[in-house]
Amino acid sequence: MRAYDSQTTNTPQSGTNGTPHGPATSTAGQPLPAADTFNSLQQLFDQAHLTSDLAAIQSLLLERAASQSTPIAASGAHIIRSGGKHLRAALVLLAARLGTYDFAQVRHAAAAVELIHTASLVHDDLVDGTERRRGSATIHTRWDNDVALMLGDYFFALAAAEMAMCADSRVITFYAHAVQTIVEGELRPVTAVAPFDAALERYLYKTGAKTASLFEAGCKAGAALSGGSDATIEALGHYGYALGLAFQIIDDMLDFTGSESLLGKPPGNDLRQGTITLPLICAAAGSSNPLLQRTSDAPPPTEAEVARIIEEVIRAEGISQASAYADMYTRQAIARLEALPASPARHALIHLTRSIQTRQT
Ligand code: FPP
Ligand code: MG
Secondary structure (H helix, E strand, C coil), X not given: CCCCCCCCCCCCCECCCCXXXXXXXXXXXXXXXCCCCCCCHHHHHHHCCCHHHHHHHHHHHHHHCCCCCHHHHHHHHHHHCCCCCCHHHHHHHHHHHCCCCCHHHHHHHHHHHHHHHHHHHHHHHHHHCCXXXXXXXXXXXXXXXXXXXXXXHHHHHHHHHHHHCCCCCHHHHHHHHHHHHHHXXXXXXXXXXXXXXXXXXXHHHHHHHHHHHHHHHHHHHHHHHCCCCHHHHHHHHHHXXXXXXXXXXXXXXXXXXXXXXXXXXXXXXXXXXXXXXXXHHHHHHCCCCHHHCCECCCCCCCHHHHHHHHXXXXXXXXXXXXXXXXXXXXXXXXXXXXXXXXXXXXXXXXXXXXXXXXXXX
């Protein structure tokens, strides 16, 4: 996507008090130990007794998507059944379990976050012209552009209806803020790999906007709906934001190191779309290879160039440097949790965070 402005906006202002999260130019720290027993999110959900609640969220989503319009009902069921992990819903539920857990209440906030996320992916695939997601045809590919546009809008409306059913109106504020931030972030991409500081600042802004803001909102919604204090809601917001940054950095690393069978989409997609991410920014700063000196408005690289760029990014330690940033944000996220009283839900959130740090898909 091209840049629409030349403003000097910093890391997204996050939370109702507008406090920015995390220093945009902090030095990355030492790697964290990997999670040992929690090898997959599903295993973690089982151990945290989340599986049946998440299945109930999936049923709720399918029920809500049963529109009178045949294309909306069919495409909605297609995307809901496409195998999303429901990580954002899990965060809402676990955040709520830190307080007084009432699934009948919090399920609306968990469904809303998944509907917003899914809507944003449907629109994103349309804008990016992506053909496959999670191993299946994208909505605009299997149906058409109109259906993708309308399905995204329909899901936003469904999300609004879920929010309206939440007992705490702050949930609407949290999610509305996140959606505004996502949209603003989409229109301010990273335009060049250099200079490094500017590229890093823009990358963290964009990543904070497109991914971390919704993690933050979901965590705050869960905390608010379970009677959390203002301080707990704020802490959970900071946790979600840092986790979202780590999650997206790892996603961007996997675009270089993953395989199509694991990712459900071909690796190198970001390069083909002219999207500049952290591994490329880090590698370009330490390599004299002109192939890495990319700008977002340059013609897309050929398939042979994509393969050579991936090789050079790995050789120039772009992955290991990006990984150090992911570790730093993971540590920040865990520190936010460790400031809260110990509980099974806090334990599960800490392991969820570590499991994300070591994820391969
Ligand atoms: C995925 O990023 C993109 C998003 C999570 C946000 C996309 C947002 C919009 C298109 C604006 C409309 C959305 C709202 C909320 C109004 P990516 O392309 O890097 O990831 P991918 O590889 O999974 O496609
Ligand atoms: Mg995309």
